[in-house]
């Protein structure tokens with residue numbers, strides 16, 4: 209069992225006070241991490257741990273919500289009712305993932321509205337992958353196969369993340385991502401069994417999405433300022449390069465079965481390592497995309513800003529409804545208390 213802030217005297221800010229008390233709290237936190245137990249929202253945690261979690265979970269939530277855009281653009285143009293229904297369900301799932309993740313972030317004492325504001329104002333990041341355009345319906349399949357495939361590789365270990373609400377949210381998210389990955393691969397298999405033009409569309413989409421998918425795992429380990437600490441805290445379980453390698457090892461046989469070529473002349477099996485060797489992603493491109501200069505950054509944020517503004521009336525209506533319900537509850541409670549008083553008075557009088 210983990211110690212709660214109430215027991216331990218810490219607060220949402222994570223301040224431990226000073227001296228022996230601070231040492232005791234830190235020692236308890238370290239022990240929970242060392243024994244692979246979970247930190248829960250009311251437990252004491254170091255400020256930097258809380259900050260790192262808010263940063264990562266918020267970025268993750270933003271990615272799910274912004275990630276609805278590239279594929280959402282194809283819902284009205286899906287080639288059949290079946291494909292439309294699948295795509296609809298997938299894009300709705302991404303909205304759900306965003307909501308679980310914002311809820312997990314809120315357990316750390318931040319406010320979802322504030323996180324959204326920070327995203328729109330460019331003060332928080334979201335995954336680089338969603339700044340690339342979806343040029344054909346094959347992109348929908350390739351996003352499912354490669355982007356969701358990369359997301360699964362990255363996120364399955366997060367189900368064992370040290371922060372309870374994040375880890376639990378990831379369990380459900382990963383189950384859904386797995387369906388997403390399969391629907392993408394199935395779409396591509398269907399297209400590859402189709403016409404020459406359809407096969408060419410798939411290959412073109414693979415050529416455009418391969419390297420950005422590898423970049424989803426973040427910068428190489430030696431240029432990843434957050435990894436060491438996040439891994440020591442067991443927020444992250446593996447380094448960026450380790451997960452990237454796993455993704456390549458998992459995906460190459462799938463590409464062979466599909467009949468597409470991955471656009472990397474350096475890609476080859478290394479029998480000694482028992483893993484695939486592969487080329488170096490263009491890290492300058494990743495830096496550019498992360499810093500706002502990717503092909504679709506402006507469009508994505510502008511669309512998110514507009515959706516947020518257009519949804520203002522829904523939030524206002526929901527808040528007004530909640531206030532009305534609360535007022536009704538208060539009125540009913542006062543009325544019930546009044547009845548109780550009257551009954552007591554009647555009893556005493558008789």
Ligand code: FAQ
Pocket residue numbers: 263264267268269271272275276302333334335336337351355356359362363423424425426427431432433434435438444448498
């Ligand atoms: N894009 O020190 P590190 C999905 C930033 S969800 C943008 O290595 P860290 C589902 C990083 O934030 C995809 N920024 O950082 C879906 C940091 O900046 P900061 C999202 C990136 O945190 C599928 C700086 O660079 N998944 O796909 C990227 O230890 C289909 C230095 O990097 C997650 O968020 C990037 N690619 O490791 C939805 C998973 N890489 O904050 C729709 C959870 C790095 O210091 C359709 N997150 N940066 O200013 C993680 O696992 C980690 O946060 C990493 C980065 C691995 C992304």
